[in-house]
Amino acid sequence: MSKRDELFNPLDPEVIRDPYPTYRRLRETDPVYWHEQLGAWILTRHADCTHALKNPDLFTTDFRKVGVPTPGPLLSLQTLDPPDQTPLRHFAIDAMRAQDFGELERDAWQRAEALLHELRSRGTFDFVHDFATPFTLGTISRLVGMPPPEADEEWRRRNDQLHRSMDAGLDPDSEEAGLAAREAFSDYVARWLAGEPTQGISAYVADNRSQLDYSDEVLCNSLRAFWHAGFEVPARFLGNAVTTLLRHPELLEATLEDVDTAVEELVRFSGPVHVVSRMCTKNTELGGREISRGDLVVTVLAAANRDPERFDRPEELDLTRHPNPHLGFGRGTHSCLGNAVARIEGRVVLTTLFRAYPDVRLAGELQWWENATLRGLSQMPVSLGRVSATIG
Secondary structure, eight states, rough: HHHHHHHHTTTOHHHHOOOHHHHHHHHHOSSSSEEEETEEEOOOOOHHHHHHOOTTTTTTTTTGGGGGOOOGGGGGGGTTTTTEEEEEEEEHHHHHSSSSSHHHHHHHHHHHHHHHHHHHSEEEEEEEIIIIIIHHHHHHHHHHHHHOOOOHHHHHHHHHHHHHTTTTOOOOOOHHHHHHHHHHHHHHHHHHHHTOSSSHHHHHHHHGGGOOSSOOOHHHHHHHHHHHHHHHHHHHHHHHHHHHTOOOOOGGGHHHHHHHHHHHHHHHHHBBBEEEEEEEEEEEEEEEEEEEETEEEEEHHHHHHTTTTSSSSTOOOTTTOOOOOTTOOGGGSSTTTTHHHHHHHHHHHHHHHHOOOOOOOEEEEEEEEEEEBBEEEEEEEEEEOOOTTTTT
């Protein structure tokens, strides 16, 4: 960015550490805000964000509709809109319904317990790197039916490149490496599909591929995007959620009394997906502003999730909040297909961690990824303490 924006400098260290005061100021001052350096409209109200997400004919993820080319590695279920997207999304939903989520959850309980038991012997460990990431990677890989790749230096480099490229609007130099990383992960998916998988979603895809009239590139990109988001996003959510609860220990009892309701509130209050972008397809009006065809529109979901026009006491963490119409899993045709998996992981981890290890605590300095799109901790040292006598 050429200069500091008066209202919103997303990569400012203070905004990275705590973006919510900035979101509130934007929402109160200029909720449909033209950001000169980003060249985009910033939406921070729940109603405006919902409108943009639920109207793909007007606010599209397929930028080709307004003459902006989409690189091959980005063509996927995530970037197509109805009607082009519809058969593929229905296929993806059918693939999910064909899976045994009861068995997936039973496996998640076993792995969470075993991994925490192993980590306890270290004394202090990094919750995100040592627990949340391998746990969520194991869950989504089991669901997809692919073995988790070896987390070697090449893997970490590619994953970091993809992660950084989510902020390509702020750092254009990250885009090329991010595309290469996506292509490498899609190649991994393609090789696995070519091996005639017998389990999970990949087996369903291999067995029913003939039903779809899409290129192999779009199909592999779609499965890659689902798989990658399936560990990267929930790993960050678990780190955010556990940190939030450890800062509010008086709420731990309420968490365990109704963990499913607590998970929904934690998604609203500290969810990792902060922004998603759309492009306007025709001149329109929103919030008193004239938005032109070809304008980029950034919906700030994390700001919408604290909109007082939609939520009572929005800045308060209320683990009994119901109903809870948060936008943490999106809305419309691009709402998160893996939301059921994320809810399972939240239920499993929060229950296992806080029941088995009541003395768990933060044990060092927290550090946040320098990322405005997907918020999460890059360093989260914790200590588990004693094991509860009531475990099991």
